[in-house]
Amino acid sequence: MSQSCAPRVRIGPRVSWRGARAKAIGWQLAVLAVAMALVATVAVQTAINLRARGIASGFDFLSRPAGFEIARGLFSFSSRESYARALLVGLLNTVRVSFLGIAIASVLGLSIGIARLSGIWIVSTVSRAYVELVRNTPLLLQLLFWYTLSQGLPAPSDALNPLPGVYLCFRGLFLPAPIWHDGFPWIGVEAPTLAGFGFQGGISISPEFAALLVGLSTYTAAFIGETVRGGILAVGRGQIEAAAALGLSRPHALRFVVLPQALRVIIPPSTSQYLNLFKNSSLSVAIGYPDLMSITNTTLNQTGQAIEAIALAMAVYLTVSLAVSAAMNLYNRATLRRGGGA
């Protein structure tokens, strides 16, 4: 959105300049006083409560051993390691699912946005139905749905085997992993083998991760699709006519004339969608994927230090959000200078 013509017109009877200034300062002091009083009361009461319940304060707990395991994942974590490391692992998991989710959602969203504008009725209607369906149901419900589907898969002993070395069961998706021998690019492939209650070896993708990834990607893709559609429609009609008059085919016109101009309109709102995906990854708590939010939850349950744990999590999410917003502002200013859209 354009910078505002925000009228800061002073409404009201004209007061003498010095009088107005005094009033302004007075109001601000009053508001600040009230705010501080509120904070102080709460703080005092909280301190009393914490002492009464024997809950520690401060961030020392971070260096204590966590005492819980984190389910298999990219990063190993044993119960002897510290809470701090546990939270770090959680954060890395959040970043992992967010990055992948954003990548998939972008590609999917772009396709959906273009599909919405297709001249083939079936394509535009089906993509429209998809967008409406996904946008009008809660994300949590979709995540639970995908997770439930994964749990309906057969047991490891009866796992689906669509391709050699690829197994799909309710414990997850198992893929063959490349092995490096002394620095040579992969000489062999290690296939997963049935062992006990699950599979050993190979790359495993947990159903929690898969459900979260699929749910987040499909949900965000719907919103990005609408943004893409709006961006393309925002490109002036004359642009498409000029491209057509020059003999450019529809795909060429889209690629060289429409999309470059549309992207300028698409990128800012898409960035906020990406941030939403990042924040929505916190729903992992409901599925059991050990990301930052889940591990924060476990930590505060075990240590009882809710304030520190939640504040820490909020700080992390907030830092990322603000950093991305700042970057987006810089980008906006840069494009405006370059002599942007139509």
Added chain:
Amino acid sequence: MRPAASLATRVPMFADRTNTIATIALGALLAYLAYAFGQWAFVHAVWRLPADAGSLPCRAARGEGACWAVVVERARFMFFGSYPPGAQWRPAVVCLLFVSVYAASVMRTFWSRWLLASWIAVSAAAVVLLRGGWLGLADVPSESWGGLPLTFLLSTVGFTLAFPVAVLLALGRRSTLPAIRTLSVVYIEVVRGVPVMTFLFMAAVMFPLFAPQGFAVDKLVRAQIAFVMVTAAYLAEVVRSGLQAIPRGQYEAAASIGLSFWPAMMLVVLPQALRVSIPPLVNTFIALFKDTSLVIVIGLFDLLGAAKAVIVDPKWVGFGAEVYLFTAAVYFGFCFVVSRFSLRLERELGRARAA
């Protein structure tokens, strides 16, 4: 007026062979999928279970036919949670009240100052009716409230209470007084920069630490406060955009007829700002409506929570797909209808403004 927006109608790139082939191929695929789904969802589905057969018929049909019997048998629980069965007419009435208020809000004919009051009135009536304890009605503590009424309650009360806070925040953000502006900006940016989940955790775990000893606040109330805090920040941005859209002349005109700040705001600027903001306002409400489903994580049972509780029951384990599809249909029905009405409202207002 404008033809349906597609790249094809913008410049007539005429129908051709590829178009027809694609239509036929995709049509065939779609028809097959629809057929397969229809077989599962309708033809081979199990609708009812005989009295004491457990869930065997359903399990036998697993994979081939949907088990809608779970929905049929547990519908009451899915809609009303663990509310005492004998008194379930009360949550039903509450749901009807909420639906009527929403319906009235999207139809221009019902707009008046009374509509605003009715949101508050219906919310209050809902709480009172659900709680009971008067005039012979049984007392039902909030722990037993659940299902659809809870979703409606959290959304409506959340939106209603967040609104005035949002207006204050928006005005604060536009204020020339640095302290007030800073406080508003900090609040809005912090709340919008963190996941809603963190606020719900705050509500569940941190708020009890803030309250004086022995003053136990209802978990439902705490969750409600969390939703109000979050919604206020998002609504504040919507209101702020609306305020920015009002031309400077309106502010000046209000000042010139002698209106001081608050009367000008209430009588001239805000009504116009809100009128302009209707689509994003409705979107925010729909987002809140969907976000109430997050209370499942802190142990409250709204519509989604009740659904999840159904499939924990050993009798119904494994039929999550059916239960979730049904719940999705309810959410979809509500959200889709509301957004359609909002589009219609937008068109009507556009016409009225142009006239």
Added chain:
Amino acid sequence: MNEHERPESQFHVDMQAVNKWFGTLHVLRDVTLKVRRGERIVICGPSGSGKSTLIRCLNGLEAHHSGRIVVGGVELTREVKTIDQVRRRVGMVFQQFNLFPHLTVLENCTLAPIRVKKVGRKAAHDLALHYLTRVRISDQAGKYPGELSGGQQQRAAIARALCMNPEMMLFDEPTSALDPEMVKEVLNTMVSLADEGITMLCVTHEMGFARQVANRVIFIDGGRILEDNEPDTFFRAPGHERTRAFLSQVLH
């Protein structure tokens, strides 16, 4: 030569009893028009008369509902193939210029030759510079359209159309969106084009241009061609009374 071309078409444009509707609005009524190669036609008429629609039907930007349109021997149908063929040989200049704002002037000109005609990058580059020099804005080649004046943008648009080496140029009110002091530079460019023998159909209000360059001036009103004469007769002794009324309003 494919099945759509007929070798013995002596007309560059052949419109036969063309009708078009916008919803219930009958925009073109039984329009019949024949244009020879190298002819320069000016089309004028009151707003809403269908003059823009007429030339936009000639390169498929608008679809006609009945009648036949044959351009350069190719009949325009709803098939993409015929339309693409026509668009390769017909250039169009728009009232709103419609330059691509995200590309430099040079890139605007080379885009179509490279992508449609598969001309090599170097060859397209030279071609573009050639035409940009012709319209006298070669020094602006590296700039973005937003940095040019209206007259410069329209001349760039003309160069862009010329880079496809069209046999025919369509102009849809090319000077109507320009400030008066820039109209002349664009008209001069168009006059120099006329001297090259390229077929031109121009919708415009600039009667001086019509007098100077046109072989025929056409008056269209209410979707019908009411007058079609060489300029001398057209301006001196128009046959139709509506033509007279229009001219009296436009020429003062």
